[in-house]
Amino acid sequence: MNVPEIRIRQLNQSPLKDDGDYVLYWMIANRRIRCNFSLQRAVELAKRLKKPLVVLEALRCGYQWASDRMHRFVLQGMVDNRKQFAETPATYYCYVEPKAGEGSGLLETLAEKACAIVTDDFPCFFLPRMLEHVAPRLPVSLEAIDSNGLLPLRAASQVYPTAYAFRRFLHKELPPHLLETPKTNPLTHFKLPELKKLPGDILKRWPMASDELLQATPQVLADLPLDHQVGPAIFDGGAEAAHQALKRFLDQRFDRYADERNLPEEEVTSGLSPYLHFGHISAHDIFDHIARREHWSVEKIMDQKATGKRSGWWQMSETAESFLDELITWRELGYNMCWQRDDYDQYSSLPDWAQTTLEEHASDPREYTYSLEEFEQAKTHDPLWNAAQTQLVTEGRLHNYMRMLWGKKILHWSESPQKALEIMIELNNKYAVDGRNPNSYSGIFWCLGRYDRAWGPEREIFGKIRYMSSKNTARKFSVDGYLERYSHQKRQGALFD
Template identity: 75%
Template sequence: MNVPDIRIRQLNQAPLKGDGAYVLYWMIANRRTRYNYSLQRAVELSQALNKPLLVFEALRCGYEWASDRLHQFVLQGMAANQKSLKDSAATYYCYVEPEAGHGSGLLKALATNACAVITDDFPCFFIPRMLEQVAPRLPVSLEAIDSNGLLPMRAASQVFPTAYSFRRYLHKKLPAHLLERPQTNPLARIKLPPLKQIPTKILERWPQATEKTLQATPETLAEFPIDHQVGPSVFQGGMDAAKSRLKQFLDKRFDRYLDERNLPEEDVTSGFSPYLHFGHISAHEIFDQIINCEHWTIEKVLDQKATGKRAGWWNMSETAEAFLDQLITWRELGYNMCWQRADYDQYESLPDWAQKTLEEHARDPRDPCYTREEFENAETHDELWNAAQTQLVTEGRLHNYMRMVWGKKILHWSVSPQEALQTMIYLNNKYAVDGRNPNSYSGIFWCLGRYDRAWGPERPIFGKIRYMCSKNTARKFSVSGYLERYCRESRQGQLFD
């Protein structure tokens, strides 16, 4: 099955050159070899032109928030891709920039010898700007392929204000797209002409990453001009690690997910978001595994009414439906926003009602009121909040429920909602492996009213923004184990605000 046209975006007017040496797949967001529409499209072109396929994956060191944590995760993913492509019909070329700017000119040099360049479409962080700048400079056709989610980003022509409205749209439109699925392994049983060699001049100037570099040891990471204060996360990157996480979730956590996913002390959430963000796993692969467990077929939704309700439409178990609402509705709602609004990360993108109520309470007294540094160092009076921040800083992740409380209290204790937003973005993007993603921006902006409605009673500082606090969290769930694990100092009786 060919890649659907709706997932292919032509970025320039340069021609496809049939006399080129290879088809170039520039892997920038879908950093995997499975369930990858971009790789599938590159294989299609290679077959049609009877040309070799060169898969090019690079890692810059000059990107914002570059750190040992993010570098190690990406390098581990590159090592997994190198292993996966070793005996395939494609040639894999991975380049790791030793200093900022060293990789300048490499893509154009590779494109000069190419028939066409295929890359990944991703609506967030620096990637849209990079593609916009690169496209007119390349001498050959450049296509960006959407392999982000089950619904193609271009399928919806509007920004949805709530999960309910987006869910209703999905109920109507998603079944048709579920009939179009990426190939499990686009390179399986494929024969292509071998690439004799990457041009020597290119390899001399931009050497292929060594095995030592891809091992991403602390000694190796120390050589890069990146932030070494943000240490590696507690989990490993790459396709193999992602597949292992998926199996572990289905075998040991899935049955507990519905009842225990919001419990801070329990580790039953999927943990997929870092792997989804860096493209080490596809939402399609996760979906396929879920429906296999549920013995589900597409016929179960073809005649379903579009209700917009969270449960019942899929005709699956409650647990599966709850999980799919997170994987599809909430995750792809963020992609919908980022794809269509360049200001997705700006305060002005909040709903009018949220901006109005926050402005009405902008001069309410804040006591306490913390600086960004105090937040970053987990130096608040609230031990449960400090525990959440400590988890984020030390592990590179934050429990899903605690992430909401974490954001709400930053709003509560900041000098203004605008400053609160910038603090959340800074901390999340610096420390969370799944930061800099449409879904993580959704979570941050939800704390300020995006995708929500006005709530009562109206409160100081929050106005009509939904209120959450540590004290209520501790009433709803046991948090003693969470505090014991992440709190540096436990002052019993003075834990919560």
């Protein structure tokens, strides 16, 4: 099956060259083999042209918030990819930039002998600007392929203001797209000519990442120009770790998910968002596992009415529908915003009502006001908020419910809502492995009113923005174990030695 046209975006006017030496897949977001429309498209072109396939996975070091944490996660994914591509006819070429700027020119040099270039269409962080910058300079065709979610990005022609509105759209438009799924492994059952070797001048200037480098030990990372204060997360990266996390969720947590996902002391969430962000697993793959578990087929929903309700439409179990609402509705709602609005990460993107009410209360007195440094070091008066920040810093993740409280209190204790947004983005993107993602921006901006409605009673500082407090959280849920766990980590010197 060919990649659906709606998922293919032509980025330049350069031609496809039949006389090139290979088709190049420039892997920048979908860092995997399984269920990857981008790889599938590259295989299609290579098969049509009867040319070898080269897969370039590169890692620069000059990106914003570059750290041991983010680099290690990507490098671990490269280990898995090298192993998996070794069993295919494709040539896998992974390059890790030793100093900022030293990878410059690699893509253009590879393009000189390419028939065409295929890359990943990702609507967030620096990737859209990078593609816009490089596309006109390439001498061959460059296509960006959307393998982000179950709904193609360009299937929606507007930005949806609420999850309910987007859910109604999904109910109406998604079913036909569920019939167009990516191949599990696009390289299976295809006979492609193999490239004997990459040009020596390329490997001399931009050497292949060594096995030692890909191990991402502290000693290896210390030699790279990264933020070494942000240490590794407590979980590993890569496709293998992603599928282990999925199996663990389905085997041990799934049945408890609907009832216990908001409990801070419990770990029943999937833990898949970092792997989705870095492309080590796909939403299609996760959905397929859920569907098979539920003995479900797409025919069950082909004639369903578009209600916009959170449950009942999929005709699956309550737990499955609860999880799919997060995986599809809420996750892809963020992608819907990011690909259509360049200011998705700016205060100006908030709904008018939210900006109005926040402006009306911008000068309200604040009992507590903290700086970025005080927030970062978990030095507030609130033990529960400090515990959440400690989890983020030490583990590279934040409990789903606590993330909402974390953001709301930054708004409460910052000198202005604009400053609160700046602090949330900085801390989330610096420490959360799943940061810098459309879904994480949804969570941050939700704290300021995006995808929400006006709430009463109107309060100081918050105005009509939904209010949350540590006291109410502790009243709703048991938090003693959460407090003890992360206060203990802080006492042990895990923070800012």
